[in-house]
Amino acid sequence: MAGYTRQSSYADGDIINAADSNNEFNQVLAAFVNTSGHKHDGTAAEGPVIGLIGDPGVAIPKNKVVVDDTNNQVEFNIDVGGTSTEQFVVKDGVLEPTTNNDIDLGSSSKKFKDLNIAGAANIAGTMTLSGNVIVSGTLGADLIPDADNTRDIGSSSAEWKDLYIDGVAYVDAINFNGTAISATAAELNIMDGVTATTAELNILDGVTSTAAELNILDGVTSTTAELNILDGVTATTAELNLTDGGSTVGTTAVAGGDGLLTNDNGTMRQTSVDTFDTYLAQSTKTLTNKTLTSAVLNGTISGTSIKDEDNMASDSATHLATQQSIKAYVDAEVAALPVGDITSVVAGTGMTGGGTSGDVTLNVIGGAGITANANDVAVDSTVITGQTAESSIDATNDLVLVYDNSASALRKVAISVISAAGSGISAVVDDTSPELGGDLDVLARDIVSSSNRNIDILPNGSGKVNLDGNGSSGGVTISDGLVDIRTGTGSVSQVKFYCESSNAHAQTIQPQPHSAGVTNTLTLPAGSSQEIVGTTATQTLTNKSIVATQLTGTIANARLDAQLQDVAGLAVTNGGFIVGDGSNFVLETAGTARTSLGLGTAAVLDTGTSAGNAIVLDGSARLPGVDGSQLTNLPSAGATAGFAVAMAIAL
Numbered sequence: 001m002a003g004y005t006r007q008s009s010y011a012d013g014d015i016i017n018a019a020d021s022n023n024e025f026n027q028v029l030a031a032f033v034n035t036s037g038h039k040h041d042g043t044a045a046e047g048p049v050i051g052l053i054g055d056p057g058v059a060i061p062k063n064k065v066v067v068d069d070t071n072n073q074v075e076f077n078i079d080v081g082g083t084s085t086e087q088f089v090v091k092d093g094v095l096e097p098t099t100n101n102d103i104d105l106g107s108s109s110k111k112f113k114d115l116n117i118a119g120a121a122n123i124a125g126t127m128t129l130s131g132n133v134i135v136s137g138t139l140g141a142d143l144i145p146d147a148d149n150t151r152d153i154g155s156s157s158a159e160w161k162d163l164y165i166d167g168v169a170y171v172d173a174i175n176f177n178g179t180a181i182s183a184t185a186a187e188l189n190i191m192d193g194v195t196a197t198t199a200e201l202n203i204l205d206g207v208t209s210t211a212a213e214l215n216i217l218d219g220v221t222s223t224t225a226e227l228n229i230l231d232g233v234t235a236t237t238a239e240l241n242l243t244d245g246g247s248t249v250g251t252t253a254v255a256g257g258d259g260l261l262t263n264d265n266g267t268m269r270q271t272s273v274d275t276f277d278t279y280l281a282q283s284t285k286t287l288t289n290k291t292l293t294s295a296v297l298n299g300t301i302s303g304t305s306i307k308d309e310d311n312m313a314s315d316s317a318t319h320l321a322t323q324q325s326i327k328a329y330v331d332a333e334v335a336a337l338p339v340g341d342i343t344s345v346v347a348g349t350g351m352t353g354g355g356t357s358g359d360v361t362l363n364v365i366g367g368a369g370i371t372a373n374a375n376d377v378a379v380d381s382t383v384i385t386g387q388t389a390e391s392s393i394d395a396t397n398d399l400v401l402v403y404d405n406s407a408s409a410l411r412k413v414a415i416s417v418i419s420a421a422g423s424g425i426s427a428v429v430d431d432t433s434p435e436l437g438g439d440l441d442v443l444a445r446d447i448v449s450s451s452n453r454n455i456d457i458l459p460n461g462s463g464k465v466n467l468d469g470n471g472s473s474g475g476v477t478i479s480d481g482l483v484d485i486r487t488g489t490g491s492v493s494q495v496k497f498y499c500e501s502s503n504a505h506a507q508t509i510q511p512q513p514h515s516a517g518v519t520n521t522l523t524l525p526a527g528s529s530q531e532i533v534g535t536t537a538t539q540t541l542t543n544k545s546i547v548a549t550q551l552t553g554t555i556a557n558a559r560l561d562a563q564l565q566d567v568a569g570l571a572v573t574n575g576g577f578i579v580g581d582g583s584n585f586v587l588e589t590a591g592t593a594r595t596s597l598g599l600g601t602a603a604v605l606d607t608g609t610s611a612g613n614a615i616v617l618d619g620s621a622r623l624p625g626v627d628g629s630q631l632t633n634l635p636s637a638g639a640t641a642g643f644a645v646a647m648a649i650a651l
Contacts, residue, residue: 004031012599013607013614032561055079101125182228490514 007023010016031037040050051069054061062079073091077084086098097103101124106112126146145151149172154160174181256277259270307319310328321329345362347354352363364372369380390398399412449455457465469475485493492513496506512518524530533539566585567578577593578585588596594604607616609624618624 004028010597012594012604028563032563060084182231 004027007027008016008020040046040048051067052061052064054064062077062082062084064077064084066075066077068075068089071091073089075086075089077086079085088095088097088103090096254273256272256274258273260273260276262269262271301320305319306322307314307316308322308325310325310332312321312325312329344356345354345360347362350365350367352365353361355361364377366372366377369382371378371380393415395415398415400415400418401410402413402418403409404411447455459465467476485495487493492510494508494510496508498504498506512520525532531539533541563585570576570578570585570587573587575590576587577590579588579593579596580586605612605614607614609615615623
C-alpha cells in the first residue's frame with residue numbers, strides 16, 4: 001500500500017534484531033500518515049473505497065454518512081436520543097428528507113443566503129419574507145391575512161395605483177386624501193333621494209349627525225369638531241346633567257353592582273362600587289402630612305412614634321408615651337418621695353442657711369476659685385489652668401472631676417471607670433470589650449504583638465475577614481512567613497482567585513480531604529508564563545519527556561489506527577510472528593510462518609558439512625570442504641570454475 005516499503009526479507013535461520021522490527025513498524029506507521037499515507041481511493045495499493053464515515057473510535061457509530069450502493073444514494077444519520085436516525089438522503093436529482101415535515105433548512109439565527117429555484121416551490125407551512133416580493137405570474141387562490149384586522153395593503157408612503165373590484169367592498173372605515181369619513185352607512189343612506197344643492201350640502205360639510213340629531217341642535221353655535229364629540233352618545237339629558245357639577249345630591253341607595261364615575265389621570269372612567277370597596281378595605285394605608293380633627297381612635301396604636309419607657313429616659317419632644325410607661329414613671333417618682341412632713345432644712349457642707357419653719361433659704365459658700373452669685377455659681381478657669389500639669393496618671397487611684405448630667409452635680413470618678421465607659425482612650429487595656437466608633441488609622445505605625453503572641457482577627461458568626469487593597473495598584477502583600485489556612489468547620493479549606501472584585505468567576509485551589517491522609521508539597525514550575533497541567537483540561541505539552549519506566553496502563557484502541565488495533569490485540573507468544581493475512585494482522589507460529597513464506601524443510605536444518613546439514617559459507621565467503629565423490633551427474637568436460645561454484649551453491 002502507498003507509504004509502505006518493505007525493509008527486510010528473512011530466511012530460516014536468520015537473526016532478527018530489534019532494529020529490523022522497528023524499521024518495519026515505522027514503515028507501517030508511515031503508511032497511515034494523513035499527508036503521505038494510503039488514501040483508500042480504490043486505486044492500486046491505496047486500499048478500498050470507504051463506504052462509511054462515522055464517529056471516530058466507535059464500533060457502531062451513531063453519527064455517520066453511509067454510501068448505499070444498493071439504492072444508489074448517500075444517507076446522512078444523526079444521533080437522536082442515543083439512536084442513529086437517518087435525516088436525509090442524496091440520490092439522483094433529489095435532496096430528500098427521510099421523514100416528512102421533520103428537517104429544517106437553516107434556522108432563525110443561521111440562514112442560507114440565496115435560494116434559486118427553477119421549478120415550483122410547494123410550502124405547506126408559514127413563509128415569512130423580510131425582503132421584497134416580485135410576482136410575475138397570477139394569484140391562483142384567495143389572499144387571506146393570518147388574523148382579522150392585522151395586515152395592510154400599501155401604506156401612507158407607498159400606495160397602490162388603481163383598485164378594480166367586481167364584487168362588494170366591505171370597508172370598516174373610509175379616508176379620502178387624508179380626510180376620514182366618520183359617517184355610518186345609515187347616516188350616508190339618509191342622503192339617498194336628497195335634492196339639496198351643492199351649497200346646501202356644503203353647510204353640512206363635516207357633520208356626522210343624523211337629521212334628528214341636528215333638529216335637537218337648532219340654534220346651537222358649536223363647531224363641527226365640538227358636535228362630533230357627541231357622535232354616538234346615547235345618554236339622556238338627566239344622565240348628562242349628573243356630570244354637570246350641580247348642587248343637587250340624591251339619596252339613591254348604592255348596591256354592589258352600581259357604577260361610580262372616577263377621573264383616571266384626566267380620563268373619566270366607570271368602576272363598580274365593589275371595586276371601590278375593595279380598594280378602601282386594603283389592610284394598610286399610609287397617610288403623609290395629614291391633620292386629624294376631632295379624631296376618634298378605636299383599638300391599639302403602634303409605631304415608631306410611640307415609646308414605652310418606664311423611666312422616660314429618651315426625654316423626647318416628638319414621641320408619645322404609652323399609658324403603661326406613664327403609670328410606671330409616676331409610680332416610681334411617688335414611691336421615691338419621703339414620707340411625712342418636712343420639719344427642718346439643714347444646710348450641709350459648703351452651704352449656709354436652713355430653718356425649721358417659713359421660707360427657708362440655702363446659700364452656697366464660695367471658695368478658692370468658686371464664686372456664689374445671685375443666680376449661679378461661677379468657677380474661675382484659672383483654678384484648673386493654673387495648676388501644675390500631671391506627667392503620669394495612676395489609672396487605679398487617680399480621680400477626675402466630671403459633671404453628672406443625670407444628677408446635675410459634679411462627681412469624683414476613677415480614671416479606670418472613664419476608660420471603660422468612654423471612647424478614644426489610649427489605655428485600651430482598661431476596656432475588656434472596646435469598640436471603634438470610626439476607622440482605625442495606624443498612620444506610620446504597625447500592629448504588633450509581644451512575647452511571641454498571636455494576632456487574631458475573629459469575626460462573629462458568618463462574618464468574614466476581608467483584606468482589601470482598596471483599589472490600589474499595590475493590592476495586599478503577605479511578607480516573611482508561612483501561610484497556614486484551616487477551617488473551623490471541618491470542611492476542606494479553599495483559596496479562590498477572582499478575575500475582578502464584582503465578578504463571580506473564580507479559580508479555586510483546595511487540598512485533598514482529611515480522609516486521603518496525605519501531605520503534599522506543590523512546587524510551581526520554573527521559567528516564565530507557566531501553566532499547571534490539569535487532568536480535565538485540553539493542553540498541549542511541548543518539550544516534555546516521558547520516562548518509559550513510568551508508563552503504566554494501556555492505550556485505548558479508540559486512539560490507535562485499525563491495523564495497530566489488530567497488533568495491540570494479539571497475544572505475546574514466544575516465537576510468534578506478526579504477519580498480514582490480506583485484511584488484518586495475525587499471529588503465526590514459526591512453522592506456519594515458514595509455510596506462509598514458501599520455505600521448505602531446509603529452513604530448519606542445522607548448518608555444517610554433515611549429512612542432513614545446510615551448507616553455509618565460511619568466514620572468507622568460501623564453500624567448506626566437501627566430499628567431491630558425492631557430486632553426481634556432473635559433465636565430464638567443459639565445466640568451468642563458475643559452473644562448479646554455482647553447483648556448490650545449489651547444493
